[in-house]
Amino acid sequence: MKNSIIHLLIALMALGPGIASAESKPNVVLIYIDDLGYGDLGTYGTPDIPTPHIDQLAAEGVQCNTSYITNPPCCPSRCALIMGQYGQRFGKYGMSRGLPIPEDRPTLARFLSDNGYVTGQIGKWDIGSKLQGPLEVGFQEVAKKAPQKVYSDKEVERMKPAVRRAFGGKRRNSKYFCINEDGETVWLTDYDGDMMVDFIDRHQEKPFFLYWSPEAVHSINVEAPESLMARTTAPKNRRALAGAIVSVDDQVGKLMKVLEEKGLRENTLVIFSSDNGANGSEGGSSAPYTGGKGSGTQKEGWVRVPTIFSMPGVLPKGRPYSGMIANFDFYSTIASIAGLQIPEHCDGVNLVPFLTGEQEGDAHPYLFWHNSEPGDAERRHLLAARWEDWRLYRKYADDEWQLFDLKKDPREENNVAAQNPEVVQQLARKHEEWAKTLPPVAEIPEMEGDKERSGRGYGWATAP
């Protein structure tokens, strides 16, 4: 740990005098996509969805090939991300929407706000209790939600059947079109991208932390316009999703451009990741792995996600890293890059020495899953452990363990538990030891409130 901080400080000093001083602390942009699959970006091998800007981000940074969400899906994933620890540490063993995040330890946003950062959030939240909106847990600015477009009867008449099925009946509020200040109908992801540019433009002189989590590319993507879909060669079953992904890529392009223009590219850490694996019902792909959101939640594809770190001044360019990491490492890594001590509550480690290659191997020798909240959907129950090339899992505590060698069998078609009893025993024991350190499942308190207090409108809501 000490060595890695020294290494980083040396790297920062090499950038120029005073680079680590309060005024020039590195900026951080964290982009967290909803349901983006492992196999759905150009740089991760998809042939039918062009993502040139995200590919460039990877070419100018480190592409992580074994990056995990230990607390899938949306809500628990985001809670673990913002707290920098396994969700189970605060009793979150599954979806449990409405369960508060702890207030006795700082969220990533609070931590950075307390250390001289201006902090901003754009897009989907889905964290904590009804009283814990972004402004309540440490963000200083939150992008207000532009009003949704409402479809008229005339527009419904002209809709393609798939869109009409979703938005032509009782539901007339669009999911992915909003109305901007000038009264124009705009694609929400595009609008978000402009808000990112606005935030960076206003705060270019300060160290900033910007967290963008678009509603995209979560279902339903049927509204994706032909102008986006036509840029892909995706087959029919994933054409709308592909269009939505192309739009996310456009916003990454806007981000890179504004960082370049302001001279901030070298001194800004950009992290790009996803909150859980691909949604098969939208045509999402986990290739070369199987499974994902929906019916595939026992398999690798539900929890393995694309992740890219890019900071040309500090991290190598175009280096792949295949060691195991988790989304709770983002907190620790950001803290370290900012020259700050990682808070004690964090489960994550500073990934910088792993990303640079100074340190080899997995950032975590073991990672664990314990989705067992009684109120969660049955299909999402999962007990699992990862170690080296092995993946051990079962759905319920009474089930037999299944074991897969992901290197030889990425699709998890051959359960090799019977041939490798010592590996099963080792991983099961490690899982048990880890589970013993956890508090029990927490109850979701009944509570009145509306954490969307930033409200609908234009511009930014600010913390009181």
Ligand SMILES: [Ca+2]
């Ligand atoms: Ca999600």
